[in-house]
Structure formats: structure tokens, C-alpha cells
Amino acid sequence: MWIAKKYSFKGDILKNAIVTGASTGIGLEIAKVLLKNNFKVFGIARDFSKTEYSDDSFTKKELDILDTEKLLDYINKIKHENEIHMLVNNAGVGFFGPHEELNPKKISQICRINLEIPMILTNLLLRELKKNSGTIINISSVTAKIVSKHGCAAYAASKAGLSHFSNTLFEEVRKYGVKVHTIHPDITKTEFYRNANFEPNDDENSFLLAEEIAGIVKFIINAPSSVVISEIDIKPQKNMIKRKK
Numbered sequence: 001m002w003i004a005k006k007y008s009f010k011g012d013i014l015k016n017a018i019v020t021g022a023s024t025g026i027g028l029e030i031a032k033v034l035l036k037n038n039f040k041v042f043g044i045a046r047d048f049s050k051t052e053y054s055d056d057s058f059t060k061k062e063l064d065i066l067d068t069e070k071l072l073d074y075i076n077k078i079k080h081e082n083e084i085h086m087l088v089n090n091a092g093v094g095f096f097g098p099h100e101e102l103n104p105k106k107i108s109q110i111c112r113i114n115l116e117i118p119m120i121l122t123n124l125l126l127r128e129l130k131k132n133s134g135t136i137i138n139i140s141s142v143t144a145k146i147v148s149k150h151g152c153a154a155y156a157a158s159k160a161g162l163s164h165f166s167n168t169l170f171e172e173v174r175k176y177g178v179k180v181h182t183i184h185p186d187i188t189k190t191e192f193y194r195n196a197n198f199e200p201n202d203d204e205n206s207f208l209l210a211e212e213i214a215g216i217v218k219f220i221i222n223a224p225s226s227v228v229i230s231e232i233d234i235k236p237q238k239n240m241i242k243r244k245k
Helices: 025-036 068-081 104-131 153-176 191-195 210-221
Strands: 015-020 039-045 058-062 086-089 135-139 179-185 198-200 231-234 241-243
Touching: 015 025, 015 068, 015 104, 025 039, 025 086, 025 135, 025 210, 039 068, 068 104, 086 104, 104 135, 104 153, 135 153, 135 210, 153 179, 153 231, 179 210, 210 231
Parallel strands: 015 039, 015 086, 039 058, 086 135, 135 179, 179 231
Antiparallel strands: 198 241
């Protein structure tokens, strides 16, 4: 239980957050948590057509983050009109199977979406975040820290890069009051595994829910102001998957 000094965004002046991959799954649930904690959220995703959730403080932008020029234009527009207090690098992609079965396009997408884009967005927003003693939350993966047997070497490498980038960046910016957090979720019941030959097991104790990952974000933003939860792993009780038929 946290003692005495907490910082909560509830009741404070409205703060602005950018969340990538905000149309479904973990990104959407994180957006909901931030909206309930006095944030205005700029959500970025390729497609919001199936996103029924709406809020006056939730701005949805359909954008392919691999289109770097359009991404830069949009981020610069947000910066020009708003102060930025938080960046959540949540968008991710994975193609699973033996490495020799991946093609160069898929390998490029994995590296660009999971690592390059978070680095670019951080680069664009870091001066703003320094000015506002802001927060960066990177959604990595447990595969960044373990050897997986499920054919995801390129994915694991990209997430390991993101985690190491986060840790090194924190050492660079902590003196400016910027907080950098890395969340390592295990298998989560979302559409992420639609391209894999496996999926979460039917046992509810063998997978996480997107809401549970978002709960970690709530925990982070309500931690004492003197504390940075630099890394956190979240796993289901059981280690089980199900092969698709």
C-alpha cells in the first residue's frame, strides 16, 4: 500500500496523452483509464470503424504509423495546439512461425512498428515531456526477456530493443523529471494472435485481459511522485496456450 505522498491526475488541470494502437485491445483500455484520470487522449490507429467507445476527450485519428511523413505532421499539429504530458507506445505487430518463413516486408514491419516508431515518437515529444515532467509508457512483452519456443524470434528481438531503449532513456531523462515505464505483458486475450498458429488457452487462468494491463497503467499514474516503476512483468497464473486447428 502506498504511503502518504501520492500524485493523482484526478482533479488536476486536464493533461494530454498520445496513445498508439488505441482502437482495440490494450490500447483502447489504456485510453479509457487515462480518460477517467483527467486526461485528454489523442488515440492513433489504422482503423477506428469498429471502435464503439467514444468520449468528448477522446480524439481518434486514423493513421498508418508506418507513413512516417503523415505521422510527423499529425504529431507536430498536436504539439502546436496542446501541451503533451504522456506518450503511450502501445501499437505492436507480430508474425509468428519459423524465421525462414517470414518475408522481408514482415520483418521490416515488426522492427518498424515495435521499435522504430516508438523511438521516433519519443524523439518528437521529448522536449515537451521534459518541460512538463511527463511520462512515457512503453508496452513491451515478456518475450523481450525470455527465449520463446513459439516462432517469434524477430518479434522478441524488437521488443527486447524497446525494453532496452526504455531503460537507457530513463537514465538519460530522469534528472528532468521524466518518468519512463516499461510493461511486459504475457499472452493477452486480444486479436493480436490472429496471425499466429496458437491462441490463448480456454482456461481463464492462462491468459490476461486488456483491462488488466490497463490497470497497471492506473497503478503507475497513481504511484508516489518520487517513485518510478521502471519495469513491470504481468503474467497469468498458468502457462498454457492452445494450438489453432
